[in-house]
Amino acid sequence: MHIILEGGVHEIGGNKLFIIGKKERIGIDFGRSFSVEKRFYSRPFMRPPKWNPLPVLVDIGYLPNPKSYEGLYRNDLIEASRSVRDYNLSKEPFLSHLFISHAHSDHYGSAAYLHELTNICVGRKTKDLLEAYEEISSKITIENEFLKYKKIPTNEELRSLKERISEIFREYKLTFNDEIFEKIISGSEEARKAINKEIKKDQSVKEIFEKIRDGVIGVTNSVLKKRNIESKELLKKIISSFVANLERIIFGSFGSDEIYSKIKGEKEKISSGERSLKIIEDEKLIKLEEFEVLPLRVSHQVVDSYAFIVYANGKKIGYISDFRWHGDEVEKTTKCIERMSKEKIDYLLIEFTRAHEDYEPTREQVIEREIQAIKRSKGLTIVDVPLSNNWELNLQYQIAKLTNKYLCISPKFARILKAIDGSYGFPKVEDKNILIYKDKNSEGDYSPDRKWEEFFFNLKNTITTEEIHKNQGDIIFIGGYFDVNRIFSEIRPVPGSVYIRPFRTYEEGSLEEEDILPEIEAERLASLVRMEQWLRVYNLFWETKMPYISGHATSSDVIRAVKEINPKNVIPIHTEHPKYFASLLRDTNINVIIPEKGKEILLTGRK
Ligand SMILES: [Zn+2]
Known part of the structure; x- marks a missing residue:
């Protein structure tokens, strides 16, 4: 019996733990490895390939090697890789169950690659949050196919698809080359907007578009002629939109299973699958064949975060990552640590993200400091909150109430609130202190650009950017670097408005994975500099060094948690400083195991 860490070793994020028994193998977390990703890619401009990502992601160490773990990955991904690698298909999953600690992508983000029969075990609100993140994400990638997945086409299918598309292009004397085909793989939001615009102007375009789509898929490609489309420009637009949307068709976010089956040339709808999901609950023991798993809620930035105790052949493994012992729901962490200390844990895996940080402000300090900042504002108050920080959003809502202001959020934040749905004392989206802003679309009117936004645009508590401008003194606006156009050309805050960034900046210390997108560090720094430029031009006041x-x-x-739990062995994870961690436990009887990526740790148990 042993455990293996395939991520979260000498890195923050990317947690991947395998527990290997005699009859059963389970995993805890299967997250995106930001550190590896940052070394090789810079999203959103440079990303892993879409069709056949497995071989390179394995080569660069982003994903574990399927040769060491047969059955770890989805068979369609293995199949697509088999022309370049001798990976084996497997009917049996390597992991029977994967337990996800919480809805942060460095803990769940690579789970979409896992074998189709691996049971995914998540908290109920985690599931709802993942659905929300999936919906609001504009990028269609395999990593978004967490709850449902679509088999990717084989190389053979791709070749025939390429031929069919080139036929249509030839017929209309349009250029077709590899670069255009590449577009199919990359897709674009602009193209999608272009076609929506055409559809709005002329409903028949939609029909035509659907026919071409079917045309490519083998029904007919003479429809365009019948419809007397004369404008070559329009035609070009439609086709390029279509090309961009093919990705969605294939990956299933746009097209139906039926269309997908046509691409695949299959009659039955076997193209997509829903993963088997199991809902976990606080303190509710899950009995598997060989193991028993006890989820224990802890406090963290997202709601519904869990630690675990795994009972495995008389040995007890504790897993706590991520967690905090302060802030909202702190009592959950206390309870979890008490429980673990009673259990006599043999092996404790615990995060050590903030190796060199001990300062933590109280909630009262944070609130007071922000209220001071808000009072200074001569107009709008802008607060930059990352989408992944649920509790920070809730805190801003509380502060808005305390200062008699409205909390103004984007439809994306509203979608997250809808997922949380009033649990944990969060406001509902319809709350009278919340306003959801509507953006002008490309035609200059206020209507939703995307389907999921419709629900929020129809609520009573919406506000236009023009109305925000007029009432800016009454509003706390949640937004930041990615909203500069919205803020400075639509809302137009008056000089002396305040911008608050209540999270750590690059200069101020350790990065937290939840801060912003996993950009390369230089890009992160550049984004701060750019934000400062904007604030300077429009005379906004930047509140830096806000407690957080x-x-x-x-x-x-x-260290206090480890000493209280007093396990026989402890393994630091989710940290860049495991040796420093060990040095802090030198005066105890607790054995510190410094993990190595991919190396077995034999479990010897308590005598
Ligand atoms: Zn986290």
Whole structure:
């Protein structure tokens, strides 16, 4: 019996733990490895390939090697890789169950690659949040196919698809080359908007578009002629939109199963699958064949975060990542640590993200400091909150109430609130203190650009950017670097408005994975500099050095937790400083195991 860490080793994020028994193998977390990703890619401009990502992602160390773990990955991904690698298909999943600790992508983000029969075990609100993140994400990637997945086409199918598309292009004397075909793979939001615009102007375009789509898929490609489309420009537009949307058709977010089956040339709808999901609950023991798993809620930035105790052949494994021992729901962490200390844990895996940080402000300090900042504002108050930080959003809602202001959020944040649905004391989207802003679309009117936004545009508590401009003194606006156009050309805050960034910046210390997109560090720094430029041009006041409630336990809280649990062995994860961690436990009888990526740790148990 042993465990293997395939991620979260000498890195923050990318947690991947395998527990290998005699009859059963389970995993805890299967997250995106930001550190590896940052070394090789810079999203959103440079990303992993779409069709056949497995071989390169394995080569660069982003994903574990399927040769070491047969059955770890989806068979369609293995199949697509078999022309370049001798990977084996497997009917049996390597992991029977994967337990996901919480809805942060460095903990769940690579689970979409896992074998189709691996049971995914998540909290109920985690599931709802993942659905929300999936819906609001504009990028269609395999990593978004967490709850449902679509088999990717084989190389053979891709070749025939390419031929069919080139036929249509030839017929209309349009250029077709590899570059255009590449577009199919990359897709674009602009193209999608272009076709929506055409559809709005002329409903028949939609029909035509659907016919061409079917045309490519083998029904007919003479429809265009019948419809007397004379404008070559329009035609070009439609085709390029279509090309961009093919990705969605194939990956299933746009097209139906039926269309997908046509691409695949299959009659039956076997193209997509829903993963088998199991809902976990706080303190509710899950009995598997060989193991028993006890989920224990802990406090973190997202709601519904769990630690686990795994009972495995008389040995007890504890897993706590991520967690904090302060902030909202702190009592959950206390309870979890008490439980683990009673259990006599043999092996404890625990995060040590904030290795060198011990400062943690109180909630009261944070609120007071922000209220001061809001009072200084001569107009709008802008607060930059990352989408992944649920509790920060809730805090801003509380502050808005305390200062008699409305909290104004984007439809994306509204979608997240809808997922949380009033649990944990969060406001509902319809709350009278919340306003959801509507953007002008490309035609200059206020209507939703995307289907999921419709629900929110139809609520009573919506506000236009023009109305925000007029009432800016009454509003706390949640937005930041990615909203500069919205803020400075639509809302137009008056000089002396305030911009608050209540999370750590690059200069101020350790990065937290939840801060912003996993950009390369230089890009992150550049984004701060750019934001400052904007604020300067429009005379906004930047409140820097705001205290901030971290998602992670301080260094001394982690050590206090370890000492209280008093396990026989402890393994630091989700940290860049495992040796420093060991040095802090030198005066105890607890054995520190410094993990190595991919190396078995034999479990010897308590005598
Ligand atoms: Zn996290």
